[in-house]
Amino acid sequence: MPARVFSIANQKGGTGKTTLSMNFAAGLSKRGKVLVIDADPQGSAGQWSSLAPDHRLFPVSVISIGGNLAREAERFIKDYDFLVIDCPPTLETEIMKLAMKISDVILIPVLPSPIDLWASMRLVDIIEQAKITNSKLKPYIVVNQLEPRSALSRAMKQALAEFNIPALKDGIRRRAIYRNSALEGASVYCMGKRGEAAVKEIDEIIKEIL
Numbered sequence: 001m002p003a004r005v006f007s008i009a010n011q012k013g014g015t016g017k018t019t020l021s022m023n024f025a026a027g028l029s030k031r032g033k034v035l036v037i038d039a040d041p042q043g044s045a046g047q048w049s050s051l052a053p054d055h056r057l058f059p060v061s062v063i064s065i066g067g068n069l070a071r072e073a074e075r076f077i078k079d080y081d082f083l084v085i086d087c088p089p090t091l092e093t094e095i096m097k098l099a100m101k102i103s104d105v106i107l108i109p110v111l112p113s114p115i116d117l118w119a120s121m122r123l124v125d126i127i128e129q130a131k132i133t134n135s136k137l138k139p140y141i142v143v144n145q146l147e148p149r150s151a152l153s154r155a156m157k158q159a160l161a162e163f164n165i166p167a168l169k170d171g172i173r174r175r176a177i178y179r180n181s182a183l184e185g186a187s188v189y190c191m192g193k194r195g196e197a198a199v200k201e202i203d204e205i206i207k208e209i210l
């Protein structure tokens, strides 16, 4: 079976692409062989995994591909069950085009404000374009950095409802463990009791899209 390919994309910076990529990949690793492809020249995913002293803290291989995704993609798709592509915060690269071409799912992390959501509007057009040649492509919004104990604002709910891309039922809360685990090169899955609530929400996301 060829790998299922997930791209984590948003041209807006700092919305949680790398955080979601790494934790999502760690969660998937319980279900098959996973490779994280760091497609961002900033190299955050690669740096993250290089902080981990061994595979117990981050049980997934990360490869930084620079511009070579096209050449390697076929081999990765044959060799793995899941590929997770951590995309750069820009739309104007060949890597983004290729990611859209080979992906089954695009996860778009957004911050919980309508202004942030609107900033991702252009991505909608690009996904629509990509669907012409890749009809299997399924995009989902993932609301990130939700404030504990406060519901989504009415404005945000309305903006989500008007957006052409469905939002996953469960988002990701703002939790210190997401920052702290990254500092240790770990996923939230390796943080014991402190990571439990975060693990639960990442598992919910995985369940909803698999």
Ligand SMILES: Nc1ncnc2c1ncn2[C@@H]1O[C@H](COP(=O)(O)OP(=O)(O)OP(=O)(O)O)[C@@H](O)[C@H]1O
Pocket (backbone or CB within 6 Å): 012, 013, 014, 015, 016, 017, 018, 019, 020, 040, 042, 044, 088, 089, 144, 145, 146, 172, 173, 174, 175, 176, 178, 179, 182
């Ligand atoms: N749910 C969360 N709770 C707490 N902190 C978070 C959460 N999600 C992301 N962060 C923090 O927010 C910052 C930005 O996240 P991240 O690097 O994952 O975003 P990004 O979209 O990959 O950024 P870039 O566009 O630069 O690649 C990081 O410091 C990260 O630790």
Ligand SMILES: [Mg+2]
Pocket (backbone or CB within 6 Å): 017, 018, 019, 040, 044, 086
């Ligand atoms: Mg990033």
